[in-house]
Amino acid sequence: MRVWGIVWALVAILFSFSEAMDLQKIARNIYVAKGTYGLPSKENRGFMSNSYGILTREGWIVIDALSTPELAREFISELKKIKNVPVLYLIITHYHMDHYFGAKAYKEEGAKVIAHKNLKVFYEEGTAQMVLEGARKGFPGVFDDVEPVAPDMVIDSKxxxxxxxxxxEIIPMTPAHTNTDLVIRAEGYLFVGDLVSYKRIPFLGDRNVKTKRWLKVLDTIGKMKFKKLLGGHGDPMGREALKWTRDYINFVRTEVARLKDEGLFVDEVKEKLKESPFKDSKMYDVFHLRNVYFVFNELDMELE
Ligand SMILES: [Zn+2]
Structure with missing residues (x-):
């Protein structure tokens, strides 16, 4: 009996080790905790996005807060195992829950939170709280500990x-994926949030999405110099990711516009675009048809 007790204890320890957040070094002073693909669940604890730590002599700078303070605290403690220096800044690439909802942990840590000025509006007008309540209903048990926080410093120009x-360098690139998008340049790398992805369907359904502007933003990023693009999800990316993201957004825009011009209703357009050249991409089942739906509506009222 005692032997089994020991065996189970070992299994429990191994299990808890495999659960620990695993940081990867991707450049001399850059580390990432890479989330899984999918929607938030009790099993993945909402860990479905990336958080980056940039090490400076004075302390850590973190890009993106993850989905919950619990995950953020784990990330911070892993960073401190690498080097026990203070966390100075958290920079949030945009207001989506998997990038922003862990921010409270950074306030506790005494770090300054930096975000686009529209994120402050999102917070102050109570929209963040509304989104949180929706997320708590949609994904029970994941967001209990989340509390939206106000940024300490806001950005509205470079x-x-x-x-x-x-x-x-912190460069606003709004509106595109949302109206709070920031691109950060550090150590020759560009942190692009969800503006760029590779073989993972981007979400085009934010209330503030502007897909036409987003294409321009991709061109702007394309003209910049960088070693790699570090996104909100997945592995470091090269220039092929800019093309891939542009191709997907263009595909949805062009096909939806064409079918809309033929007089099709939104459900018919969705049916026609269910299959597409992008169907082997990650998150296709979650985002693609929603994207079709949102772009259908977006095209009704698009500014030149
Ligand atoms: Zn996003």
Whole structure:
């Protein structure tokens, strides 16, 4: 009996190890915790996006907060195992829950939270709280500990953040995926949030999405110099990801516009576009038809 007790204890320990957040080093001073693909669930604890830590002599700078304070605290504790220095800044690439909802942990840590100025509006007008309540209903047990927080510093034009001898550029690229998109340049890398993805369907259904502007943003990023693009989901990306993202957005826009012009209703358009050249991509079943639906409506009222 005692032997089994020990065996189970070992299994429990192994299991808890496999559960621990695993950080990967992707460049000299850059580390990532990489979430899984999918929607939030009790099993994945909402860990379906990336958080990056940039190490400076003065302390850590973090890009994106993950979905919950619990996950964010784990990430912070893993960073401190690498180097036990303070977390100075959290920069949020956009207001979606898997990038913003862990932010409370950074306030507890004494870090300054930096976000686009529209994220402050999102917070102040109570929209963040509404989205949270929706998320709690939609994904029970994942977001209990979340509390939206206000950014300490807001961005509405390009700024240079100086940390010791390092300069980090924060560049608003809104509206595109949302009206809060920031691109961050550090160590020669570009942190692009969900503006760029590769073989993972981007979400085109945010209330503030502007897909036409998004295509322009992709061109802008394409003209910039970078070693790799570091996104909100998945692995580091090269220029092929810009093309892939552009191709997908273009595909949805062009096909929806064509079928709409033929006089088809939204459900008929969805039926026609159920299959597409992108159907082997990750998150296809979750996002693609919703994207068709949203772009159908977006095209009704699009500014030139
Ligand atoms: Zn997003």
């Amino acid at each position: 700024v240079k953040l100086r940390v010791g001898r390092k300069v980090i």
